[in-house]
Amino acid sequence: MQREVTTTVRVKLHSLTERKARLVEREYNAFQDAVHGDDDANLYSATKQQAGKVRSNKNPREDTKQPVVLRNDCITIEHDEDTVLSSWWFKLPIYNPELERGDSIWVPAHVPKKDTHLLDDEYIRDSELVHRDGEWYVHLVCKRSVAVADEYDDVLAVDMGAKWIAVSMFLSGRDTQFHGAEVRRVREHYKQLRKSIGKAKIRQGAQVIERLGDKESRTVEHELHQVANELVARARERNAVIVFGDMTGLRFVNDKGRYVNDKTHKIPYAKMANILTYKSHLDERECIPVEEFDTSVTCWRCGSQNTNREVQGRLECDDCGLEDNADKNGASNIGKRAVGKNIQSPLSTVGAVVAQPETQVVLKGTNGEMESANPPDDVGLTLSEGSPRL
């Protein structure tokens, strides 16, 4: 199965001659004028079209700077070992005021070594020219197709964002790991800092808080990447497909939704889902969202929703008496749902599994490691993408 993987490569432009620096800056400023409504701004024609789109789609505020959108057929990046300045050169489309028409300039570029294999013209999509801390960068968007495996030996179910950033559990043995406790501490740390700064002096405090926010989000993002790396490595150990609870479609109409709602405030959930999916696909591994609805309030063992979480972090079932870690319980239900089980029925009573031949992923080798309420013969079934949702 093919999956599209998009990577943004940050390319730094450097050693610009005075003339080229002037042309880049002129283009950037003209783009700002154009997105803020100046129809007469002189820009490279394709870039001017993009400015029109940014203006109508985003209607950016007057005091904001927008990255210059560069159409993919107007940009090129080339490798040249022989040149003195740089082994990479980027061709940037600009409007040339001396010629009074569109033109392009070649600019020395620095490409992170790990990304050089991505810079094939056929992968490059519309990209952005960005100005940050006095430097010019091009964020090159590279999109390519990777083949993910069709067969797996296990399912790694991932529940995100409760007490930990992620809890992962192999469906075959309920063998569980908790990931990213650090994030909680980061959040707490900055929350406390913000409080104490906020009290001290309002105006200065606000500035510091702004900077803190930036540092905090970078720290958190780093943590998300770490967690995703851990999850993918763990899935690799047992050749498992990754499935995760998808919170995007949830509505919070009742009490039961509240727990999940709380979760979405604790971690940048969509970002985590994207990073995990991306890294998983890069590892040629399928990564499938499963609807998370009810997974946190349903007893994984008997399917009852007659449950409570009176004790922090624990789930108790008032019907079958299960006492379990709440996140582990959630992950179990996500895993069950991924293999087509109705989570409100005991596993032992569930019969056939819905499978669509074209998307079917065969799960082999899941065997007798399940707990007693989870007979092994009910697990070695098929996993179908999309359909096993309630």
Ligand SMILES: [Zn+2]
């Ligand atoms: Zn129960």
